[in-house]
Amino acid sequence: MKKTKIVLVALSPIFFIGSLTLLTSCKNESVSETSKSSVSLSSPSSQSDDEKSSKTVKENKKVTTKSDKTAFAKADEITKPNPPISQETIERLEGKTQKKASDETRPNPPLSQDAIDKINGQGQNSSQGGTKHQLQVTQQVQRAWNTCAPTTVSMMLSARGVTASQEELAQAMGTDDSFGTHNADAIRVLNRYLFGYEQPTGNQAGYRLATVTTADLNSEEMRVFKERLKQNIADGYPMYYTFDNARIYPGSSGEHNVIGTGYQLTEDGSDIAYLYYIDPSYTQQDSTYGGLKKITPQELFHAMLTCVEPNYGW
Structure with missing residues (x-):
């Protein structure tokens, strides 16, 4: 009777181990530990049958306890969802760099004349x-x-001291996802906000x-443009430019709008040597x-020639 009792106790842990093996079969670590325990239980020994049975019970208890903890720990890991990946992490994985939304919504302060001069390392x-x-x-x-x-x-x-958000103006201009904004609509809305009417006459x-x-430097178009630019800047009114991205930024595409903010004369002051503009694109920020x-x-002018839209507003 004593011997029969020991056998019954030994069978119970073995049955539990078999159940646990099925429960954790998707994890290699748990299966491996159970397999190792099964090998140790079948190892030959010179001890008596009673001692073998007693030792088997102890080993089975030890294996059962460890497997039990492993199984529930692994099950907990499986059911616990991973935290969502942030957009910044996704962009880093893709090798992209882009401004955060908070940076895009915060405007850069106006540049001083000294800062403008430093672009080329030269004084006024x-x-x-x-x-x-x-x-x-x-x-x-x-x-x-x-x-x-x-x-x-x-x-x-x-x-000019007038505040209007990008979103407000986009709605007023009819900006859409297929094209963007037609220049006629942009200038129409600009005039309405500045002067109270959309189309000036006379x-x-x-x-x-x-x-x-x-793009001929000696053309009448170029001469008229320079005169208009000088007058606008002198009166405190920026220019509106539209150009082909591919001709300004190789590898880019599409027509793009920027604000003309000024110019630099030649050394003798007889002509305009350079133009200044501010690009609003988040891909062109320094x-x-x-x-x-x-x-x-x-x-x-060379970048304007291939555009479908009118090229500048003055």
């Missing part, structure tokens, strides 16, 4: 160039891929659109100067 009047004429404009970064026009107009309005103040057909860029008039 130096042997590398002539006098600069630059409007102080608070920079903005567009918050959507298709809102370069509303963002540009928002900066133009802010230069000698009324207001922005008008012009189309570029040549850690020091934000979207402020410098370009020659001929480079700008």
Whole structure:
């Protein structure tokens, strides 16, 4: 009878081990430990049957306790969901760098004339160039891929003391996901916010659109453009530029709108050597100067020639 009792106790843990093996079969670690325990139970021994049975019971109890803890620990890991991956982590995994939304919504402060001068390492009047004429404009970064026009107009309005958000202007302009914004709508809304009417007539103040057909420096189009630019900046009104991204930023595509903020004369002051503009695109921001860029008039006209939309507002 004593011997029969020991056998019954030994069978119970073995049965439990078998059940636990089925429960944790998806985890290699638990199966491995159970297999090792089974091997140790079948190892030959010179001890008596009673001692074998007693030892078997103890070993089975030890294995059962360890497997029990492992099984519940693994089960807990399986049922516990992983935390969501942040957008910033996803972008790092994809090798992308993009501004955070909080950075995009916070406008850059207007650049001082000293900061503008440092772009080229030169003073107001130096042997590398002539006098600069630059409007102080608070920079903005567009918050959507298709809102370069509303963002540009928002900066133009802010230069005149008028506040209007990118989203408000995008709605007023009819900005959509298929194209973006037509320049006629952008200028129409700009005039409405600045002057109270959408289309100036005769000698009324207001922005008008012009189309570029040549990049020739000696053309009448270039001469008229430079005169309009000088007058606008002197009056405190920024320019509105539209160009082909691919001709300004190799590898990019599409038509893009930016705000013209000024120019630099040649050393003798007889002509415009460079133009300044602020690009609202989040892909064109510099850690020091934000979207402020410098370009020659001929480079700008060359990038305007392939556009479908009118090229500049003055």
